Amino acid sequence: MSRLVVVSNRTADPRKAAAGGLAVAVKESLQQTGGLWFGWSGKLRDSESGTSGESDIKLQTVGNVQLATLDLTQEDHDTYYLGYSNKVLWPVFHYRLDLANFNVRFAAGYRRVNQLFARKLMSLLRPDDIIWVHDYHLIPLATELRALGCGNRIGFFLHIPMPPPLIMAAIPEHEWLMRSLFDYDLVGFQSEADVTHFAGYVESEAKADTLPGNRLRAFNRTLRVGAYPIGIDVDEFASLARSRDGVEMFGQIREEYSRRRLLLGVDRLDYSKGLPQRVHAFRELLAKYPENRNSATLIQIASPSREDVGAYDDLRVEMDSLCGAINGDYGELDWMPVRYIHRNVARKKLPGLYRASRVALVTPLRDGMNLVAKEFIAAQDPSDPGVLVLSRFAGAAEQLKEALLVNPYDTQGTALAIQRALTMSIEERTARHTALMQRIRQFDVHWWSSSFLADLSSTESSGDFRAVVSSSANLLN
Numbered sequence: 001m002s003r004l005v006v007v008s009n010r011t012a013d014p015r016k017a018a019a020g021g022l023a024v025a026v027k028e029s030l031q032q033t034g035g036l037w038f039g040w041s042g043k044l045r046d047s048e049s050g051t052s053g054e055s056d057i058k059l060q061t062v063g064n065v066q067l068a069t070l071d072l073t074q075e076d077h078d079t080y081y082l083g084y085s086n087k088v089l090w091p092v093f094h095y096r097l098d099l100a101n102f103n104v105r106f107a108a109g110y111r112r113v114n115q116l117f118a119r120k121l122m123s124l125l126r127p128d129d130i131i132w133v134h135d136y137h138l139i140p141l142a143t144e145l146r147a148l149g150c151g152n153r154i155g156f157f158l159h160i161p162m163p164p165p166l167i168m169a170a171i172p173e174h175e176w177l178m179r180s181l182f183d184y185d186l187v188g189f190q191s192e193a194d195v196t197h198f199a200g201y202v203e204s205e206a207k208a209d210t211l212p213g214n215r216l217r218a219f220n221r222t223l224r225v226g227a228y229p230i231g232i233d234v235d236e237f238a239s240l241a242r243s244r245d246g247v248e249m250f251g252q253i254r255e256e257y258s259r260r261r262l263l264l265g266v267d268r269l270d271y272s273k274g275l276p277q278r279v280h281a282f283r284e285l286l287a288k289y290p291e292n293r294n295s296a297t298l299i300q301i302a303s304p305s306r307e308d309v310g311a312y313d314d315l316r317v318e319m320d321s322l323c324g325a326i327n328g329d330y331g332e333l334d335w336m337p338v339r340y341i342h343r344n345v346a347r348k349k350l351p352g353l354y355r356a357s358r359v360a361l362v363t364p365l366r367d368g369m370n371l372v373a374k375e376f377i378a379a380q381d382p383s384d385p386g387v388l389v390l391s392r393f394a395g396a397a398e399q400l401k402e403a404l405l406v407n408p409y410d411t412q413g414t415a416l417a418i419q420r421a422l423t424m425s426i427e428e429r430t431a432r433h434t435a436l437m438q439r440i441r442q443f444d445v446h447w448w449s450s451s452f453l454a455d456l457s458s459t460e461s462s463g464d465f466r467a468v469v470s471s472s473a474n475l476l477n
């Protein structure tokens, strides 16, 4: 059997509970098959250290998974990670052209680190390895691997949304990025809408031909594309909810809020997650439906994220001010409308918290999928489930149609949906939850990784990549 090689910006210890969606999912697929996980260590190094002036790979074996990590220089970190990945690709792919900072130094650093990853990874590869590359930090990795003669099967999965062609074309290097994807054999997206956007781009910008079997032909290469909506480990999450920690947390929160109704948000503090809009909608709920005053309480967990990027700092200040204002305007001696927690909460506490909440507010302005929506469903008591209020702009909305779908920019509409969730009959809550649970069970994380890998294994490598590499690699020179 071929070895699985996973490449992502960061790796994680497979024995430990991982916080982010990508880490949980990758850990899951690697533990099934064993294999190699390659990425940045998260550490910075002096530019001068290392025998060849480059970082040495650190190898570590954890169960059946080998971790291979390397350090980055400060300059590489600032340009590749903070710069191009998080000030160009992240905002533009989430439709936030206003927050993008197009700087040629960022693009050069992004390419340099992808080349470094490719060189270091090449030394570890075996001829029949199957390589699975993850996310927007590493779009050109296959091009760089191909340039070094790598003929392995390589797949790519984009965890964030694929924007429509016009938005994509706002990135100065859009042609290079999209052409680079054709050096993969299979490219997976979170939703059908993402596949449509990608196909639309290559059809209009590169005159791509659509072939049977979900394939696109352009730049003398044939690429298979598909939607592989990422899922969670439903059983693991449900059992966490029933574990001692889960039950304790549930009991504690239920007791504390016995006279109130709890609404919950769990997000990284990121401008894509629509947090200020959510607080505005909650405020509207209190203003327009006064029966919720002294009762409905929003717990908003906002775990710190990318604090060295300016836009995240602005968001923190805005959230502090909005939450302070709503508590000042509506709070009572014995009740505060919003409990805003700008810290990371232990993973084992989340299921109990989800289960104790009457409503989950998952209202991103744009999101590739959103795993919190699925975790909330998995943690509910099936005989008395809470209600999911979900943004129609989350990839999850394509699958979770029985949630109450909202436009997070529409404050009054979202407040109305929250009111509907708070007053929904047990029959309707149960019917919606049963349907949602069935969907997340069918398309769980095992389905996600096994269907992607089965398609990658069965995809014919078109074998003509070498001819294309030089033109694609040169676009940025």
Ligand code: GDG
Pocket: 019, 020, 021, 022, 159, 160, 230, 266, 267, 268, 301, 302, 303, 343, 344, 345, 346, 347, 348, 350, 367, 368, 369, 370, 371, 372, 375
């Ligand atoms: C990207 C895409 C896509 C959050 N706060 C805490 C905490 N979390 C956990 C949640 C969940 C994960 O982090 C967040 O996953 P999401 O899917 O909601 O969002 P992103 O981090 O933006 O992930 C996204 C995902 O990749 C997977 O493909 O769905 O669209 O943007 O698991 O529970 N965990 C802990 N403490 C916290 O305070 N322990």
